[in-house]
Amino acid sequence: MTSAHLNRRQMLGTLAAGAGLTLLGSPNRPAFAAAKELVWATWDSNGHPEYVSPFEAKTGSKVKLSYLSSEDAQFAALKTGSASDWDIVNPSLNGSWRYIKAGVLKSLDLTKLPGTANMYDVFKTTDKVKDDKGATFAIPYLWGLNPIVYRSDKYDVEPTYSTLFDPKYKGQLAMRDYALESISLTALHLGIPRDKAFTLSADELAECKKALIAQKPILRTYWQTIGDLTNLFATGEVTCAFSWRVPYDALKDKMKVAMAKPKAGIMGWCDCFGIPASLADDKLDLAYAFGNYLLGPDYAAAIAEIGNYATSTNVVRDKLTKEKQEAIFIDDLSIMKNFMWPVAPPNYSDWLKVWNEVKAA
Amino acid sequence: MIGRPLFSGFALGRTHLAIPVALVLVLGCIVPLGVLVVFSVFEVDFDAFVLMPALSPRAWSDLFHTWSFWVLIGKAVISGAAAALTTSILGYPIALALASAPLNWKGIGTVVLLTPLYTGEIVRIYAWRIVLGSEGLINTLLLDLHIVASPVKWLLFTPFTTALVLTYNNLPYMVLAIWVSAEMVDKRLIEAARDLGARPLDAFFKVTLPLTTPGLAAGVFAVFALAAGEMLTPSLLGGTSGQTAMAMIDNLFGTAFDWPLASALALALLAALFLTAVALGFCLTRFKGARAVIGRGRA
Structure with a gap:
């Protein structure tokens, strides 16, 4: 390992030093006289206290973490005004459009977010965070892939989406109980191009429904939460499933598991930060500073080392070990060409009906 | 106090003790049901994510079909x-x-x-x-x-x-x-x-x-x-x-x-x-x- 690479111990040391600076006081703190506290609504995996302590040390502010239960709950809270204490929120890249259309986010002044210059192109150029007039309302900051996780001792070749429909593996497969991903994944299995997998015609939806009904007898179950799927792998119920990376991280030291990234298209997830439309002006500077922090090296290094996630910027990539780069999918950046960002289609009720009919069949 | 006239022409009986609980039950049951009935004939603007007051049979038609x-x-x-x-x-x-x-x-x-x-x-x-x-x-x-x-x-x-x-x-x-x-x-x-x-x-x-x-x-x-x-x-x-x-x-x-x-x-x-x-x-x-x-x- 070269000195430029951070390992877990060095990372924890850095974070401890950051926390120490908070206590001693930093001479170079920017002044945020108007606001000293920021409430960040995010997922628990994105917002460990140690991830934000360097920001607190630098700014002399306190970041309060408000963990989300679901994206729907976050949207509903913003829409109904019941989340008036949130200062930074966490829309997903694929779901940003509904926050924008509902008018619950502030338009962002990109000149106050210089950290956006370091973003990978795929995130920098996305239109999903803009309205029809081109104004930006959210910034992608954290991403990952949803691979197929499988037992490498049970499969001779790396599984593809079609493996999930192969009767040869009857009773060992699992799909997520989620219309959007399961139907689009089936579309890829049927050969529908990835750029059309979320905008299926009625005929294509019907084809997917047929394939999903045929798939039911070979599935062990539909998984509900990622903890549920991890348990299914751990207890030997399932050997291959469309997944998140969590079961791989949890079980790689206990059994032979691996992640497959199908060439047909890799489902990605990406979290953005946004500022609620209702945020008071005196908190704006601190909110922008926090946005820049999420795009900067301290947060990127901490979450890569501890959480195994990559941020949307390249600021620490070269300082990470090859193993860590591989673990968080940034060793080979060409993978970004195969990204698919799940987008809830306008006729999502139809998708839900199809999924419901599949499950009721 | 029970059984004694509280106001002229009105006496509290033992059964009246149930009134507060009954009110909670009625409000907790009837009001949400009423809301469901009203919502079921509303329309949704899926672009703006807003429920719009209406007298639409769309949801019931979808349900029956x-x-x-x-x-x-x-x-x-x-x-x-x-x-x-x-x-x-x-x-x-x-x-x-x-x-x-x-x-x-x-x-x-x-x-x-x-x-x-x-x-x-x-x-x-x-x-x-x-x-x-x-x-x-x-x-x-x-x-x-x-x-x-x-x-x-x-x-x-x-x-x-x-x-x-x-x-x-x-x-x-x-x-x-x-x-x-x-x-x-x-x-x-x-x-x-x-x-x-x-x-x-x-x-x-x-x-x-x-x-x-x-x-x-x-x-x-x-x-x-x-x-x-x-x-x-x-x-x-x-x-x-x-x-x-x-x-x-x-x-x-x-x-x-x-x-x-x-x-x-x-x-x-x-x-x-x-x-x-x-x-x-x-x-x-x-x-x-x-x-x-x-x-x-x-x-």
């Missing part, structure tokens, strides 16, 4: 009724045994009966997975004893699993309700029936069952409602057959933002469950002598 919604409603009714039936069949012997047991054993019985209820539902679900799974206790035992050559897969993630666990989860409610009724039965009536030549089963069906019908009815209604509305157990243990109407309603309210359709489905489910509960109540009063027992509180 989508067969899978009715499959889910039917599943809820069958699931609730099946759990009520199995728990009542299994619950009767347990409740009657507890009613005739010595005092110490009643205490032990209560603890055994209630302990599962104090563990969380998720804990129970994962415990069942450990018991019924491919590498679980039962399969390990069957394999070790060479009774089977490969794990019995249908034990877990099938409708059987859902039915088994719903029965297990709801058995305490049924047993407690029947037990309370059985404690109040005058044992001399059963002895008299036996003295007059009734066989044990005759004595049960002609004396014990009618006299404990109020408890049975309470148990049936409780178990039916709990099992029909269950969402976690079917989804985490029922495998590919685990879809429920409740989960669908959750999806429609949440991700799909189709509140009118979710409201219509919720109301249809409620109506189906209510009609089934009425039918179950009607069946219970058909037991010989049960109507007299249930109706004896009437003036």
